[in-house]
Amino acid sequence: MAVAWAQWNHVTKVDPDKALHDEDSYADIVDTGTDAIIVGGTTNVTEARVQSILDALSAVEIPIFVEPTYRPSSHTEALSGYLLPIVLNADDTLWITGAHHEWIRLSDLEWESVHPEAYIVLNPASAVATYTQADCDLDVDDVVAYVELAEQILGQQIVYLEYSGTLGDPDVVAAVQDTLSSAQLFYGGGIHDYESAYRMANVADTVIVGDVLHEAGIEAVEETVRGAKDGQNES
Ligand SMILES: CC(C)=CCC/C(C)=C/CC/C(C)=C/CC/C(C)=C/COP(=O)(O)OP(=O)(O)O
Numbered sequence: 001m002a003v004a005w006a007q008w009n010h011v012t013k014v015d016p017d018k019a020l021h022d023e024d025s026y027a028d029i030v031d032t033g034t035d036a037i038i039v040g041g042t043t044n045v046t047e048a049r050v051q052s053i054l055d056a057l058s059a060v061e062i063p064i065f066v067e068p069t070y071r072p073s074s075h076t077e078a079l080s081g082y083l084l085p086i087v088l089n090a091d092d093t094l095w096i097t098g099a100h101h102e103w104i105r106l107s108d109l110e111w112e113s114v115h116p117e118a119y120i121v122l123n124p125a126s127a128v129a130t131y132t133q134a135d136c137d138l139d140v141d142d143v144v145a146y147v148e149l150a151e152q153i154l155g156q157q158i159v160y161l162e163y164s165g166t167l168g169d170p171d172v173v174a175a176v177q178d179t180l181s182s183a184q185l186f187y188g189g190g191i192h193d194y195e196s197a198y199r200m201a202n203v204a205d206t207v208i209v210g211d212v213l214h215e216a217g218i219e220a221v222e223e224t225v226r227g228a229k230d231g232q233n234e235s
């Protein structure tokens with residue numbers, strides 16, 4: 001059976017720590033044509049906040065995944081599963097295996113619902129870089145080596161280049177795409193319009209759009225969906 005994310009070209013990431021724009025509702029996100037929704041953020045993410053977003057999305061028919069930065073204690077029907085970040089370039093091992101180990105030790109996990117993502121955090125000014133003490137001082141060879149490590153040594157199926165808050169370098173993303181054999185490349189960071197979505201969809205398999213939902217709203221997200229579909233990388 002194909003993995004859930006195999007056909008995702010565009011994903012919208014909802015941050016529980018940020019309000020929606022104007023009169024937008026969570027259910028409106030589906031109207032943009034996005035392929036899936038991820039609920040997750042770095043700061044002030046609690047199970048209660050995530051649950052109220054899941055409740056608001058209960059009638060939505062696209063896949064919904066939670067990217068936990070807290071320890072989930074219950075699994076709701078509406079949820080397709082968890083995408084669990086492993087931050088390869090974190091200085092603090094808590095974000096590589098520590099928090100994961102604790103969650104596994106304290107829970108009875110349904111493994112068919114838990115999918116790791118090999119993160120490489122690349123914007124030193126982002127909340128996630130500060131939180132995980134990520135070493136973002138990496139050249140393209142360093143990034144590519146992390147990606148090989150992720151796929152060939154750790155057997156990861158998802159590699160996530162995380163430039164949260166800023167648009168990354170398409171040449172780095174393209175170099176990573178060339179390195180991968182079968183893992184899927186997620187790109188996130190700074191996508192805010194048709195052009196930026198087109199550009200990154202051209203070099204990544206899946207583009208993730210986050211802050212623009214909260215800052216500019218549903219119509220701006222819709223524009224990024226169009227850019228991502230038109231720019232879709234066919235390799
Ligand atoms: C607790 C368990 C079970 C596992 C730990 C999971 C890990 C490693 C979490 C640490 C890495 C992390 C915080 C990942 C989340 C990535 C993410 C949602 C980044 C974007 O965060 P934003 O909150 O959008 O950042 P800004 O506030 O800068 O926009």
Ligand SMILES: O=P(O)(O)OC[C@@H](O)CO
Nearest residue numbers: 164165188189190210211
């Ligand atoms: O918020 P932006 O910059 O769109 O980044 C999206 C996502 O990669 C954040 O985890």
Ligand SMILES: [Mg+2]
Nearest residue numbers: 015164210211
């Ligand atoms: Mg964000």
